Structures are given as structure tokens and as C-alpha cells.
Amino acid sequence: MKLQHQLNIAFTTLLIVILGVASFVIYSMILDLLIEDERRQLEQSGEILVNVMTDRYGSLNIQQFNEVLQQQDLQLFLYDRNADAVLFSTMPSEAAEGIFSANDFADNEEALWEYNGHNFVTSRILFYPEALGLELILLTPMSDISAVQQNFIFLIAVVFLIGAGVAVLLSYFMTDKLVTPLTQLKRQLKKIEKRQFSDMERIRATGEIKEVEQSVYEMAQELKRYMDSQQGFFQNASHELKTPLMTIQGYAEGIRDGIFDEKDTEKGLEVMVAEVNRLKKIINEMILLAKLDSEPGVYEPEQLEVSALIDQVMERALPFVMESEMTLDRNVQDELLVKADPEKLLRALLNLVFNGLRHAHSKVHVRAFRENRGTVITVEDDGEGVAEELIPTIFHRFVKGESGETGLGLAIARAIVEQSGGKISVGASELGGAKFVIVFPGG
Ligand SMILES: Nc1ncnc2c1ncn2[C@@H]1O[C@H](COP(=O)(O)OP(=O)(O)O)[C@@H](O)[C@H]1O
Ligand SMILES: [Mg+2]
Numbered sequence: 358m359k360l361q362h363q364l365n366i367a368f369t370t371l372l373i374v375i376l377g378v379a380s381f382v383i384y385s386m387i388l389d390l391l392i393e394d395e396r397r398q399l400e401q402s403g404e405i406l407v408n409v410m411t412d413r414y415g416s417l418n419i420q421q422f423n424e425v426l427q428q429q430d431l432q433l434f435l436y437d438r439n440a441d442a443v444l445f446s447t448m449p450s451e452a453a454e455g456i457f458s459a460n461d462f463a464d465n466e467e468a469l470w471e472y473n474g475h476n477f478v479t480s481r482i483l484f485y486p487e488a489l490g491l492e493l494i495l496l497t498p499m500s501d502i503s504a505v506q507q508n509f510i511f512l513i514a515v516v517f518l519i520g521a522g523v524a525v526l527l528s529y530f531m532t533d534k535l536v537t538p539l540t541q542l543k544r545q546l547k548k549i550e551k552r553q554f555s556d557m558e559r560i561r562a563t564g565e566i567k568e569v570e571q572s573v574y575e576m577a578q579e580l581k582r583y584m585d586s587q588q589g590f591f592q593n594a595s596h597e598l599k600t601p602l603m604t605i606q607g608y609a610e611g612i613r614d615g616i617f618d619e620k621d622t623e624k625g626l627e628v629m630v631a632e633v634n635r636l637k638k639i640i641n642e643m644i645l646l647a648k649l650d651s652e653p654g655v656y657e658p659e660q661l662e663v664s665a666l667i668d669q670v671m672e673r674a675l676p677f678v679m680e681s682e683m684t685l686d687r688n689v690q691d692e693l694l695v696k697a698d699p700e701k702l703l704r705a706l707l708n709l710v711f712n713g714l715r716h717a718h719s720k721v722h723v724r725a726f727r728e729n730r731g732t733v734i735t736v737e738d739d740g741e742g743v744a745e746e747l748i749p750t751i752f753h754r755f756v757k758g759e760s761g762e763t764g765l766g767l768a769i770a771r772a773i774v775e776q777s778g779g780k781i782s783v784g785a786s787e788l789g790g791a792k793f794v795i796v797f798p799g800g
Contacts, residue, residue, distance in 0.1 A: 361529075361536040368528040376517050387509055391502045392478055396468075399480035399495040402431060407482050407493055419444055431495055436462055436481075438490030448496075462494070475500060538562035542570055549573070554581040593755035597639055597763065601632040635762070642765040646754065649701075649772040656698045656776055663693035663725045663732065670706045670723065674714065683714055689725040695732050695797045697777035705770040709736040709793045712766060716740035717790060731798035737786035751783055 406429065410422055422435060423445045434453070435445040441463055446453035452472065460470040470477040476499035484491040541560045548556050554577055560570050608625035611617050617625055648655050667689050678685045695702075706723075713721040717738035725734045743751060743758075750756045752771040757764030770793075774781045779797040786792035 359536075360539065361532045364532040364535070365525070365528055368532075369525055372521055372524055376521060380513065380517065383513060384510060387506055388502070391506055391509075392468075392499075395478050395497050395502055396480050399478070399497060400482065403433075403480055403482040403493050403495045407484055411485060432477075432498075433496065434462075434494040436492045436494050438463070438492055440490075444491075456496075469499070470496065478502065535566075538566050538570070542566070542573065545570075545573060545577075549577050549580065552584070554578075590754055593764075594639075594643060597755060598636065601636045601639075604632050605629050639763045639765070642763055642769060646765060646769055646772065649769065649776065653776075656701060658696050658698050658777060661695050661697055661699050661702065663695060663734065664689045664691060666699065666703060666706070667723055667725060667734075669703055670710055673703075673707055674710050677711065677714055681714060683717055684720040685710070685714070686720065686722045687724070688722070690727060693725055693727060693732050695777070695779075697779075697797075698773075701773045702777060705773040705795075706734070706736070708766040708770045713738040713740075713791070713793075715760075720788070722786075722788060731796050733797075734795045735792055737788055737792035738790040739786070739788040740790035742785055742789070743783055743791045748783060752781065 406426070410425055413425075419435075426433060426435065426445060426447060429447065431447060433447050434443050434457075436442075437444050443453065443457050443462070448456070456470060456472045456477070459472045461467065465481070468479065470479055477496040478499060479494055479496050481492050481494045484493070538560050542562075545557055545560065548554070557574070557577055559574065562570055608629050612622050612625055667687055671685060671687060674685055710721060710723065713736050717740045719739060721736065721738045723734070723736050725732070727733070747756065747758055752767050754768040755764040756767075771781050774795050777797065779795050781793065781795050784792050784794065
């Protein structure tokens with residue numbers, strides 16, 4: 358069911374319950390209030406009557422009383438308490454006798470009298486002096502009061518109905534205001550689902566809905582960025598894979614068709630082996646990168662001693678150093694610790710060191726030390742340095758210089774360093790070449 362209907366149903370139900378309870382309370386209280394009020398009015402009329410009569414006639418004269426009472430438009434009895442007898446009544450004599458026989462006039466406490474299926478509200482006033490036992494009893498039939506009650510209830514019902522109508526209309530208006538942005542948001546989400554990022558529109562809303570809208574918008578931007586980068590990655594990857602494959606295909610077909618002489622065939626096979634190795638390297642690095650990016654579980658961080666790690670780097674690089682006649686220096690402070698996955702961080706450092714060895718003229722320098730900003734590891738060389746135009750994107754995938762190999766080494770290094778909570782950057786070395794700086798902040 359639509360949210361708006363749900364809200365309206367909930368609201369209407371609440372309204373009905375509240376109005377129902379209120380009506381019931383009013384209904385059950387109104388009769389008592391009306392009876393109370395009627396009795397007070399009777400009492401006032403009675404007291405006025407009694408005062409007037411005693412004032413006017415001084416001593417009591419039943420005959421004169423009767424004449425006065427006769428003229429009143431009231432239902433009343435003049436009752437002699439001592440004799441337990443009705444002296445006079447304005448009611449028809451049959452009803453008067455009926456009432457007298459059906460009720461106990463001597464009982465002061467009885468508030469409601471009954472006769473012939475009708476109830477009467479009573480009010481009684483004693484004449485002065487009390488010893489006379491003369492009492493004026495005024496009556497109002499309950500049916501009169503019930504009529505007033507019915508009228509009152511009818512009025513209340515009308516007011517409630519109009520009120521409820523207005524409230525339901527208001528509720529529709531307000532829920533509409535609330536739900537419209539949600540409906541619009543749903544439409545925007547549909548666009549995300551269909552990847553129509555450029556068609557997305559901002560929604561005007563307030564409060565939490567605005568916050569959700571903001572998050573959805575940011576999520577869409579992020580998703581778009583991610584998809585663009587993924588697409589770029591696949592384009593680059595297929596390009597990188599295609600180039601060696603085409604070289605291999607060219608040589609393979611040439612050899613099959615007997616175009617090459619023996620010397621060229623020999624060279625062709627060598628190129629093919631080299632290209633196959635390059636392909637293998639690209640694919641391995643792509644798989645590693647994909648793992649580093651998408652499987653946080655591949656990291657097993659632990660406390661590492663930096664000097665031991667750099668010893669391992671030196672060992673692994675040694676064969677290459679011997680071969681190329683470079684010098685690889687280390688300058689590492691003792692007792693430096695970082696928290697990282699040892700194998701992965703070794704891999705990142707090796708990528709930097711091998712890059713350095715490839716680009717250096719004569720030496721590569723690895724240093725590690727503590728600074729205010731944290732633990733710093735640098736790898737620098739005395740080569741040409743990084744080309745100016747490469748610097749902003751050098752850590753991106755497949756970005757490489759003229760003599761580059763796969764363009765993935767630095768992307769891998771960055772993924773590893775960032776996963777370990779560090780930062781990597783590139784700059785110029787005092788040795789003349791490139792300087793890569795890794796910083797692990799904190800202790
Ligand atoms: N020490 C360095 N000196 C100069 N240029 C470098 C150095 N390290 C990396 N580069 C440049 O950065 C590019 C990207 O490096 P990398 O991601 O390791 O890819 P690859 O080594 O496979 O080419 C290299 O192709 C090279 O142009
Ligand atoms: Mg490299």
C-alpha cells in the first residue's frame with residue numbers, strides 16, 4: 358500500500374478513536390450535568406417562590422398559597438411533612454395522586470421520582486419555620502432533560518464530523534507534502550538503477566528526506582566515478598594485453614608461413630618468449646590489484662620492524678643490483694615499528710626499489726626514520742626523475758613513461774600503502790632523480 362494511504366489511514370483511525378472516546382465521555386457526563394443544572398434551577402425558582410409567599414402573606418395561609426402557586430407555570434407539590442399529605446399540586450389530579458402513591462414523599466434523599474414509566478427530577482424547599490413541616494416540591498420530567506441532551510449530542514456530533522472532515526483533508530494535504538519528495542526520490546533511484554546518471558535531478562525537500570537525498574546524490578556521483586574508472590581500467594587493460602598478443606601473432610604467423618630465415622626465426626622466438634613473460638606479468642599484477650581492491654581479507658596486518666623489512670628488500674634486490682652494477686644503500690633507524698601486512702608492504706617497497714634501480718644512473722637510496730608526522734620510508738635514485746606530465750597520475754593504473762613496463766607497479770604500491778593507513782607521494786630527490794615517500798602517521 359502507498360505510504361500516503363498508510364499515513365492517512367493511521368491518522369484517520371487515531372482521529373476516530375480520539376473522537377469516539379471524547380464522545381463517550383461527554384455523553385456519559387452530560388446527563389448528570391444537565392440533571393444537576395435542572396435541580397439548581399428548580400431550587401432557585403422554588404426559593405424565590407417561597408420567599409415571595411412568606412413575604413407577601415406574613416403568616417401562612419394555605420388558601421392564598423394555592424392561588425399564587427396556581428398561577429406558576431411549574432409542576433409542583435405543596436407537601437405537609439407532618440401529616441404526610443399533599444396539600445396542593447399544579448399537576449392534573451390523576452398524575453398527582455399517581456406520583457404520590459408511587460414515591461415516598463417523606464424520603465428527602467430520593468433525587469429521582471418515577472411514575473408511569475417517566476422519571477422526574479425533584480427539588481424541595483422547606484418553608485420557615487421548619488417545625489411547620491411545610492415543603493414545596495418542584496419537578497421536571499426527565500424527558501425534557503433528555504431532549505436537551507439529544508440536542509446537545511447532535512450538535513457535538515455535527516461539530517465532530519466537520520472537524521474530522523477538515524482534519525482528514527489537512528492530513529491528505531500534509532502527507533502529500535511529505536510523500537511527494539519520496540516519490541521523486543524513488544524516480545531518481547530508478548535512474549541510478551538504469552545508470553542514467555546525467556538525467557538525475559536534485560529534489561527539494563527538508564529534514565531527514567533532504568539528508569537521504571543528499572546521500573543518494575553523492576552515492577550516484579561516487580558510483581559514476583567508480584564505473585568510469587572501471588571502464589577506463591578495462592579499456593587500458595585490453596589495450597595492454599592486445600599489444601603483446603599482436604606481436605606474438607605476427608611472429609607466429611611469420612614463422613608458420615616460412616617468411617623468416619633462420620636468424621629471424623630465432624629472434625622471433627625470443628621476442629615471443631619475452632612478450633609471453635610480459636603478458637604473464639601484466640595478468641598477475643592485474644589479478645593482484647583486483648584482489649587488493651576488492652578483498653579486504655587479503656590484508657593480514659601485524660606490527661612490523663621496519664629495519665627487518667628493509668633487510669628483506671635488500672636481499673631480494675641483490676641479484677639485480679649485482680647484475681646492473683648499481684649501488685643500493687640503506688639508512689634505517691632502529692626500533693621503528695609500523696602496522697601492516699608484511700608480505701604486501703614488502704611487495705610495495707620492492708616495486709619502488711626496482712623502479713629506482715631501473716631508472717637510476719648509479720645508485721638507489723632507501724631510508725627510514727621517525728618524524729613528527731609519523732614513520733617515513735623513502736626510496737630515491739640519481740636518475741632522470743619522473744617526467745613532469747606523469748606526476749599527477751603516476752599512481753593510476755596503466756600510467757607509465759616511455760620505458761615503462763606494465764604501469765601497474767605504483768598503483769599496486771599505492772593500494773597497499775593506503776590499505777595500511779599510510780600515504781605515498783612522489784617528488785624530486787637531492788640525488789637528482791625521483792623520490793618516493795611513504796608516511797605512516799602516528800606511533
Ligand atoms: N624511480 C623512477 N624514476 C623515474 N621514473 C619513474 C620512477 N619510478 C616510476 N617511474 C615512472 O612511473 C611509471 C609507472 O611506474 P610503475 O607503475 O612502476 O610501472 P612500470 O614500472 O611497470 O612502468 C614508469 O613507467 C616510469 O615512467
Ligand atoms: Mg614498476
